[in-house]
Amino acid sequence: MAKVIYFGVDLHGHVNPTLGLIRKLVERGNEVVYYCSDEFRGKIERTGATFRSYRGLLNFAMHEGSGIDTFLVFADFIMEKGRLLADRLFEEVSGLRPVCIIHDAFAYWGKELAAKLGVPGVSVFANFPFIHEMAASDPGFFMEHVLRAGDDPLYKKYKGHTDMYPKLIEKVSRMIARRHGLGEVNVINDVFGSKQPLNLIFSSRAFQLYEEAFDESYLFAGYTADPRADAEPFPMDRLDGRPLVYIAFGTILHDLGDLIEGCMKAFGGEEVQVVMSVGRQFKVEQLAGVPDNFLVMPYVPQLELLERADAFVTHGGANSIYESLCAGVPMVVVPQVFDEFMGALMVERAEAGIRLESEAFAPEPLREAVRSVLNDPAYRIGSARIGDSFRATGGLDMAVQSIIHYTEQRVNA
Template identity: 60%
Template sequence: MSRVVFFGVDLHGHVNPTLGLIHKLCENGEEVYYYCSEPFREKIEQTGAIFRSYQGLLSFGRHNGTGMETLLVFADFIMDKCRSIVEALRDEVCELQPDYIIHDSFCLWGKELAAELQIPGISLFANFPFIDEMAQKDPAFFMEYVLLASEEPLYLRHKGQHDVYRKLMDKLSRVIGTKYGKPPMNVMNDIFCSKEQLNLVFSSREFQVYEEVFDDTHVFCGYELYPRVESTDFPFEALDDRPLIYIAFGTILHNLSELYQICFDVLGESKYQVVMSLGMETDLSCIGPVPDNFIVQSYVPQLKLLNRADVFITHGGANSIYESLCSVVPMIVIPQVFDEFMGALMVERSGTGIYLRDPLPTKEQLSEAVKQVLEKPLYQDNCERIRHSFKAAGGMDFAVQKIIQFGKQKVCHE
């Protein structure tokens, strides 16, 4: 048995994908200490892990911007959190004497503490993986679908030149290095991915864009649903035999009243039954009258609803897309921020749903997308194909095998 420290991100979309892995590690006799924020204690402890608090030091959120500014703000956020968390938790982690550390790819402090303790470090991509090698292969993809800089004057001025991305990253590296007294670094791989000698990707190569640039240090494990114990008063008895459309735009985004109203206008009083999750931060009084065929709540049991849904209208977060694919539910993706645009593109390229490019689509666009997804069985067939690729990748048993094997190695930290 080994002692493991896991550093997580305090967002549902990052915690939920890790629960099955942590449970499997505990089942295999590993003693896991999981660092996260207090609201996630219960679901983490249900896996068999020992919960440890960040003591209020971490609070991930969204920065609703685009371009260079967003990248700089996020890089600065991670570097600042890394400095404060390493300083605050160094002694505590040293006392635990872990045999290895696993960390979310956004948790740079996990990588730094593994290096300090001279033990193996493992990075885990709970979100859609984007590595520097992808941008080297297709810089325009990064600029347009990750950085969302397609309309920025700098990009438009230099569009088509292969070195625009590299110049941007070099500039960002200098800014961050100067502020934190660090040598030049690869901002994408070293800060945003915290890449290690073993990097776990909860997806399949068949679903991943530009999968050919991911080398052997990246292990694609597929994706498995882990049942969550969710206390909810959802009225399942109200669901009937009508086609079920499930709508959710994540637990962070709010103030989407215009988008909710479009959904009401298009799907209200239709032949469909609709369940809409608004997120805990949305004020229910701010939305208009709810159509009779809608069930609207702040929070709903997503996995149970996906088991019954025919279509999922989603913002395109990694957690939502992977859970929908595992449930073989085609999607209509309306991305709002950051990596959701890349997720939407992967759904489109794999034929598992429709990507609506306007964050506030017209009624006609949404109505036509719903019609297409419901009437064309190819979308569901493609979901089944990707679900099979997740299973073929090996799942959590395969991931645990790789982790335990790697954890026993002597790793040379650069």
């Protein structure tokens, strides 16, 4: 039995996509040790892996905001956590004698520990992948849709200059390298992607923007929606047969008041039934004037709801988008933070749904967007097409076999 270590990031959107992979590794006879924060112990242990705690050292946070300053702050955060955890965990991990270290793309400490121990490393993109080669082929896309720097005075001044992106990346990379004692580094691939000789992506080339930028070191393994052992109960008997619109804005956002109010104004009295998941941070009992065609709950079993849904209104997190595509459900994406803007654009370009700019969010455009995805079969066809492309990759069986083959090659080299 081979011992494999997985270093995770303590966010639901980063842990959930990995659970099927870990379960498959265990089923193949591997002993998997999964490092994460304590709140994820239960769901990790249910895969058959051994849970190990970061002991309060991580507390990963998604950095809201946009622009060059936020980009630099987030890179610094990853590096500081990476160095701290690599130092604190080195002796412990060395004693485990792993044959391979697999880690979240944001878990720089996994890359660092694999290098220090001289064992093969695999990076896993639990979120939407973004690599340097994508930005190099379309610098404007990076500046406007990833950095969200469209209103930055410096960007406005130099917009259209072909050397702006490489100069920015070179400058930020030098700053990160100097602050953290690194050699030559590319901040996107080496810090945000923790690039390894094998990099696993839970998607397909058919859905990926600028897929030609991804060389053979990137393995597209589709997406497998792993059933939730801790799924919330839901009164399915209350679904009455009207077109079902499912609305959820993930586990990160807490200030949902305007979004919830906008949704109730958009669909109250419409000939649809709405199921809305608002999370535990928002008190459902505080809502006034909930329309009769709404069911509002803190959490719902998302996979089961998507099996019945006709449209999905989502913030655009990777898990939500991928699960909707697996179910063939068209989306209206209202991105709020970070890579959700890129996810919304991917959905739009795949003709699997409609992207709404959050700044212009209002009941009327939301209502019209949902009507469009309900009435135009092209969106459901587009969503189903991408779901089929996920399954055509070979999925988790192919991913696990590739990891085993890569590890054996490196060990025997």
